[in-house]
Amino acid sequence: MQSEACKSLEKQGYQFFSKKSSAALKPCMWNKRALLGGDMCYKHQFYGISSHRCVQMTPTLKCNQRCLFCWRSMEYEVEEDEECPPEIILKRMHALQKKSLAGYNWILDSSTATEELWKEALSPDMIAISLSGEPTLYSRLPELIDLLNEKGHTTFLVSNGTRPDMIARCHPYQTYISLDAPDRKTYLKICRPENDFWDEIQKSLLLLKDRRSAIRTTVVAGYNDFGAEEYAKMYQDSFADFIEVKGYMFVGHSRQRLLQENMPEHEYVRDFALEISKYCDYDIIDENPVSRVVCMGRL
Ligand code: SF4
Numbered sequence: 688m689q690s691e692a693c694k695s696l697e698k699q700g701y702q703f704f705s706k707k708s709s710a711a712l713k714p715c716m717w718n719k720r721a722l723l724g725g726d727m728c729y730k731h732q733f734y735g736i737s738s739h740r741c742v743q744m745t746p747t748l749k750c751n752q753r754c755l756f757c758w759r760s761m762e763y764e765v766e767e768d769e770e771c772p773p774e775i776i777l778k779r780m781h782a783l784q785k786k787s788l789a790g791y792n793w794i795l796d797s798s799t800a801t802e803e804l805w806k807e808a809l810s811p812d813m814i815a816i817s818l819s820g821e822p823t824l825y826s827r828l829p830e831l832i833d834l835l836n837e838k839g840h841t842t843f844l845v846s847n848g849t850r851p852d853m854i855a856r857c858h859p860y861q862t863y864i865s866l867d868a869p870d871r872k873t874y875l876k877i878c879r880p881e882n883d884f885w886d887e888i889q890k891s892l893l894l895l896k897d898r899r900s901a902i903r904t905t906v907v908a909g910y911n912d913f914g915a916e917e918y919a920k921m922y923q924d925s926f927a928d929f930i931e932v933k934g935y936m937f938v939g940h941s942r943q944r945l946l947q948e949n950m951p952e953h954e955y956v957r958d959f960a961l962e963i964s965k966y967c968d969y970d971i972i973d974e975n976p977v978s979r980v981v982c983m984g985r986l
Contacts (some may be wrong), residue, residue, distance in 0.1 A: 688827050688837075691763050691853075692748075692760075692763035692764075692765055692981060695760065695762075695763070695823065695925045696711070696748075699713070700713050700714075700787065701713045701818075702783040702786060702787050704750055704771045704775060704776050704779050704780075705769075705771045706832050707767070707768035707769045707771075707952050708746075708747070708767050708768070708771035709745075709747050709748035709749065709765045709820065710744070710745065710746045710747060710768055710770075710776055710825075710984060711744065711745060711748060711818060712742055712743060712744035712780065712783055712784060712787065712818065713744075713787065713818055714727050714741075714742075714743060714784065714787050714788060715728070715738075715741075715743050717738040717741075718738050718739055718741055718743070718788070718808075719788070720738070721737065721738035721739035721804070721947040722788065722804050722805070722808055724801065724804065726977075727739075728741075728978070729975035729977075729978040729982075730815075732842075732973060732975055733929070733931075733973055733975075733982045734861070736813050736841070736843075737807070737812070737813065737876045739804055739808045740808060740810070740811045740812045740813055740935075741811060741813040741814075741815055742780060742784050742809055742811045742813065742814050742815065743815045743817060743818050744776075744780070744814065744815070744816060744818055745816060745818040745819060745822055746770070746771065746773075746776060746816070746821045746822055746825035746827070746828060746831055747765075747767065747770070747815070747820050747822065747824050748765040748818075748819055749765050749767065749820055749821065749824045750765075750818035750820050750821045750847075751761060751821055751824065751825070751847075751880060751882075751884070751977050752821070752847055752878045752879045752880045752881070752884075753759060753865065753878075753879040753880075754847075754877065754878045754879065755877050755878075755879065755910065755941065755944045755945055756867075756877070756905050756907050756935045756941050756944075756945060756949075757819075757939075757940070757941060758819070758936075758938050758939025758940060758941050759819045759820070759937075759939065759940060760940045760941065762940075763852055765820070770825060770826060770827065771894075772827070772876060773818075773827050773830045773831035773834050775885065776831060776873065777831075777834050777835065777838065780811075780814075781809065781810075781811070784809075784811055785809055787862065788808055800943060810867035811840070812839070812840060812841060813840065813841045814835050814841070814842050814843070815843045815845065816831075816832070816842065816843065816844045816859070817843060817844075817845035817863070818846060820937070821846065821847050821849065821850075822844060822845070822846060823846050823847075823849070823850035823853040824850070827881070828844075828853060828856075828857055829853070829856040829857050830856070830935070832844065832858060832859050833842050833858065834855050836858070836859075836860070838846070838906060841860045841861075842859040842860045842861075843859060843860065843861050843863065843907075844857055844859040844861070844863065845863040845865070845903070846862070846864055846865070846891070847864075847865050847878070847884075847888070848864040848865060848866070848884075848887065848888040848891035848892065849884040849887050849888060849891075850887065850891075850892035851879065851887055851891040851894060853896065854891050854894050855894055858898075860899060860900070861899045861900065861901060862894075862895065862898055862899070862900045863900070863901045863902070863903050863931075864888070864891050864892055864895065864900070864901075864902055864903070864927075865902075865903050865904070865905070865920075866888065866892065866902050866903070866918070866921060867904060867905050867907075867911055867925075868911050868914075869911065869913065869914025869915075869917035869918050870882070870914060870917055871885040873911050873914070874888070876910070877907065877910050877911050879911045889921070892921055892924070892925040892927075893924065893925065895925045895926060895927045896925065896926035896927075900904075900925075900926055900927045900928050900929070901927055901928060901929040901930065902921075902922060902925060902927045902929075902930050902931070903930075903931045903932065903933060903962070904918065904931070904932050905932070905933055905934075905935050906915045906932060906933065906934050906935060906951055906955075906956050906959055907945065907949050907951075907971065908948065908949050908951040909937040909948070909949055910948065910949065912951065912959055915959070915962040915965070915966060917971060918963050919963045919964075919965075919966030919967035919969075920966070920967070922963070922967050922983075923966075923967040923968060923969070926985070927948075928983055928984070928985070929983065930960075930969050930982070930983040930984075931980055931981070931982055932948055932956055932960040932963070932980070932983065933956065933978065933981075934950060934951040934952070934955070934956040934979030934980070935949060935950050935951065935981040936950060936979070937949070937950040940967055943955075951979065952979070953974075953976040953979045956979050956980070956981060957971070957974060960981045960983060963983075964983065968985050968986055969983040969984065969985050969986070970983060970984070970986050971983055972984040
């Protein structure tokens, strides 16, 4: 992997599974917050996931889009010498997660995690394939998910939906597809894909009805916060179990592409979801103002 990109990411806390691949993990802030006995992420509220037992990882950091709202750096494009085999990812996962959380080890510093939380964190039960990059660009994704499932993990796959062929072959516990535009023109402007993948994303959405699934829409004020009827139609046709309408967060490298004013308040996100709900059978079933996200379910 390109060394500049690698060094920069390591400084940000990424742990790589192998030297030549970009497969990596990085605990999110909610994982650490939960370890300290604090709040958990909205996925705990919506889906019962324990944040301190969650591994946030990706089998590749490569991506075929350059979304304006993405927190990743696009300064260095990731180049991989080889893919990391699924069995290596599985074998090294616990050790890398432990290394990432070492500062929270209650034996070293009892003012941080309790022994109970620390022990639970060392035995993660949830794998979120959602760190950064597009996981469906990893050729052995179906195999990796099967292996994780076999080991008893709950698997969440988060994809930009550009590879419906790969989505069809993957069987995670829950599949997330991003839908960040009401129409093709807006998609090309906000997601800046390598090629026009709008039709592929539509195909991926139609795969959701036969599985436990969610669509995530990141609302960027002034960019994709219109077209409620169009969003509603795509949600309706997908039969996804859940729709997450989430406000863009002004964090990471996205700050070089967008402005603070593009980050909508929770009420704005909620109102937009309510507007969408007028045109489909989905309605708000839960919400988390801290993460500026509402969860819609089909009524
Ligand atoms: S698809 Fe995901 S990883 Fe790729 S640029 Fe968009 S937000 Fe970032």
